[in-house]
Amino acid sequence: MITILMVLIGFSLFGCQSENSTENQLKRLLPTEIKGDLMLDQELKGSPITWYYDGVLLEDGQLIQPYLDYSQTTTVTALYDGQTYSYEIPTLSKYAVVSKLLIDTDGVQITSKDDYVQGKISLSNNNQTLNENVVMRIKGRGNSTWDNPKKPFKIKFDERVSLLGMKNAKEYVLLAEYTDKTLMRNYVAHKLASMLEVGYTLDTRFVEVYLNGVYEGFYLLTEQVETDKNKLSIEAAIDIDSGFLIELEADDRVGAEGVEDIHWIRANNKNYVIKSPDTEDYTENELRDKAKSIKDYLLAFEASITNDTYEDYIDVESFIDYFIVQELTKNVDSGYSSVYSFKDANGKLTMGPLWDFDISLGNGDYFDSTPQGFHAYGYNQWFTMLFDQDSFKQAYINRYNEIYETYLPILLESILKVRENTLEARELNFTRWQIMGHYVWPNPPHMVEVTTVTGQDELLYQFLVERAEHLKTVYETT
Numbered sequence: 001m002i003t004i005l006m007v008l009i010g011f012s013l014f015g016c017q018s019e020n021s022t023e024n025q026l027k028r029l030l031p032t033e034i035k036g037d038l039m040l041d042q043e044l045k046g047s048p049i050t051w052y053y054d055g056v057l058l059e060d061g062q063l064i065q066p067y068l069d070y071s072q073t074t075t076v077t078a079l080y081d082g083q084t085y086s087y088e089i090p091t092l093s094k095y096a097v098v099s100k101l102l103i104d105t106d107g108v109q110i111t112s113k114d115d116y117v118q119g120k121i122s123l124s125n126n127n128q129t130l131n132e133n134v135v136m137r138i139k140g141r142g143n144s145t146w147d148n149p150k151k152p153f154k155i156k157f158d159e160r161v162s163l164l165g166m167k168n169a170k171e172y173v174l175l176a177e178y179t180d181k182t183l184m185r186n187y188v189a190h191k192l193a194s195m196l197e198v199g200y201t202l203d204t205r206f207v208e209v210y211l212n213g214v215y216e217g218f219y220l221l222t223e224q225v226e227t228d229k230n231k232l233s234i235e236a237a238i239d240i241d242s243g244f245l246i247e248l249e250a251d252d253r254v255g256a257e258g259v260e261d262i263h264w265i266r267a268n269n270k271n272y273v274i275k276s277p278d279t280e281d282y283t284e285n286e287l288r289d290k291a292k293s294i295k296d297y298l299l300a301f302e303a304s305i306t307n308d309t310y311e312d313y314i315d316v317e318s319f320i321d322y323f324i325v326q327e328l329t330k331n332v333d334s335g336y337s338s339v340y341s342f343k344d345a346n347g348k349l350t351m352g353p354l355w356d357f358d359i360s361l362g363n364g365d366y367f368d369s370t371p372q373g374f375h376a377y378g379y380n381q382w383f384t385m386l387f388d389q390d391s392f393k394q395a396y397i398n399r400y401n402e403i404y405e406t407y408l409p410i411l412l413e414s415i416l417k418v419r420e421n422t423l424e425a426r427e428l429n430f431t432r433w434q435i436m437g438h439y440v441w442p443n444p445p446h447m448v449e450v451t452t453v454t455g456q457d458e459l460l461y462q463f464l465v466e467r468a469e470h471l472k473t474v475y476e477t478t
Contacts (some may be wrong), residue, residue: 023085033090034074038062050079054417055195057412071448084406086223097421099125099164101207101221103138103153110211113140113204116156123163123207134161141173143253143337145358148178149439150217150433160230163221164205167231171224173207176217178433179440181447181456183218183426184419188460189329189357190222191414199342199352200232208425218422218429225340225353227276232353234276235345243347244294245276248339248380262287265295268302270381275340275440294343301349306384310392315350320389321394323383324403326376328335330469331360332367335379340358362463365444371466397475404472412464419457426453 005393026049029041040051040061051058054075073093077084105119116137120478123131132159140146141154153174160168177183187204194201202223209216227234227245249257254271256413257264262284264273273295279287301313310316326334333339338356343349362369376383386392430436430453437451 004190019440022080023082026080026085029089030076030087030089035437039103044080047081052077052079052195052410055191055407055414057195057197074368074415076247080191091281094372096126097418098218098425099123100209101209101219103209103211105212107212110138110140110151110153113142113146115139121155125164131161131163136161142176145178148316149178150176152176154224156426164207165441166203166223167204169223169228169230173221173222173224174207175222175358175360177220178435179442180363181430181436181443181450182419182439182453182460183220183429184327184415184422184457185361185363186220186222186357187418188361188411188415188464189325189331189354192325192407192411193321193352193354194330195411196253196325196403198321198325198354199315199350202355206422206425208428215428215432216383217432219394225275225355227342232342234342242277242290242345243343244290245342246272246294247275247341248335248337248341250337251424253337256456261291261295263291265291265298267295267298268381272298276342297343297349302382302385305389308389308391310386310389313349315348316392316395317399318350318352319382319386319405320392320399322354323376323380323387324396324400325354326380326383327374328403328471329357329360330362330371330467331357332364332369332375333359333410334376334383335381338382359442361460361467363443363447365442367445371463371470393478398476400471404468408468412461415461415464419454419461423453 022044025044029044029049031038040049041059042049042051042061049061051061055077061278073088075086077086077091100123102122102124103119104121105117108117108119110117119136119138120133121128121131121136122133137156138153140151142152145152153176155172155174157170160170162168163172165171175186177186180186187206189392190202190204194203202225205221207219207221209219223231225241225245226232232245233247249271251271254264254273257273258279259268261280262273266272272294276293277290282290297313301310304310304313323334325331333356340353340355341349362371367375377387378384387396436453436456437448439448447456447459450459
């Protein structure tokens with residue numbers, strides 16, 4: 001059984017190690033305290049170093065002053081020469097884990113998912129103003145989530161804006177997570193995805209939202225799933241084989257997406273909505289040609305699985321990591337909707353970004369949401385077909401074991417930190433929305449019985465632990 005004692009592999013900073021030991025040589029590359037941004041050397045003795053900050057990969061060794069997992073010390077981990085070394089460093093300049101986001105629409109109500117309302121937003125953290133009265137538009141969003149009392153929103157700016165250190169963008173999403181009584185399930189999935197670098201991963205921040213002076217609750221602020229030169233950048237061109245972003249969509253929803261073979265396609269009895277390229281940029285004939293191009297590609301990819309040439313069509317590593325996250329969290333939508341993949345011009349199909357995990361990690365009463373069994377396998381067509389091939393299965397199991405041993409302990413420690421540092425803010429949310437002890441679709445009975453945030457946190461944590469153990473045991477005998 002995984003325990004928090006397994007959280008990080010490595011030696012203590014204060015151990016009796018030689019001054020010239022690898023541990024101390026790596027330690028000398030680190031600052032004695034973290035005050036803000038920093039750049040870490042990526043090589044020691046000609047061998048590469050991979051650095052992690054509280055479990056998040058530092059791309060190019062660069063740490064931009066972070067917003068998540070705040071405590072008085074920070075865990076910096078180095079993967080070097082096949083070994084893992086971890087260091088606790090005092091952190092002097094961190095923002096609080098939860099920021100305040102004020103929305104002002106001059107009293108106008110947000111009642112539509114189609115029509116934007118004009119307004120302004122301001123952001124602050126620890127009484128420090130970060131963005132003030134930035135002009136924007138806001139509307140509702142979501143499918144079933146829009147029907148809940150606590151509403152999710154989409155924010156749109158006329159110019160690119162960076163919110164809380166996220167990449168400059170025009171569009172952001174506020175996830176309400178009303179049915180998730182930890183308010184953490186989407187965070188956990190995105191955290192794991194960022195550790196594994198699954199395709200393109202979405203950045204997230206915790207915020208307390210005030211709408212026209214009224215407290216609305218604890219939200220997860222995140223990027224919009226879209227193609228963008230600053231984020232998920234794929235080539236959009238008039239050529240038939242340009243970049244594509246597609247979404248697996250359910251039969252009962254796809255009709256609202258537009259016209260078949262223009263806005264969406266059906267391949268091997270599954271529907272795929274073409275999210276990019278933008279239909280407004282091309283003629284109807286050009287769009288039909290593009291739709292046929294991606295449809296033919298998907299059919300060719302599926303045909304390639306049986307003769308073991310699928311590597312010619314897909315980024316295998318992204319498929320493996322993507323479906324490990326889906327299966328580990330036992331996400332209900334892994335074969336239904338919100339399943340995104342993208343393909344750059346003349347490139348291979350890549351899975352991601354990951355999206356929509358509020359009904360996962362044990363939250364669900366209309367499917368088998370216990371830690372046992374499978375869900376993505378047998379439900380997602382691509383994953384089922386690939387996993388039935390020995391070459392993919394073995395690569396998948398090998399990667400799962402690596403994640404289980406190396407990344408899962410870091411994820412579990414991150415969950416413990418975040419739930420502690422957000423507890424007060426999340427408890428306030430459930431003062432605003434008094435649903436603890438009450439059934440909210442689709443909470444299973446044992447979840448309804450738990451009436452505290454800490455109790456809900458424990459259910460999530462134990463589910464992940466037991467789920468990870470179950471999959472490891474099953475994969476060992478597969």
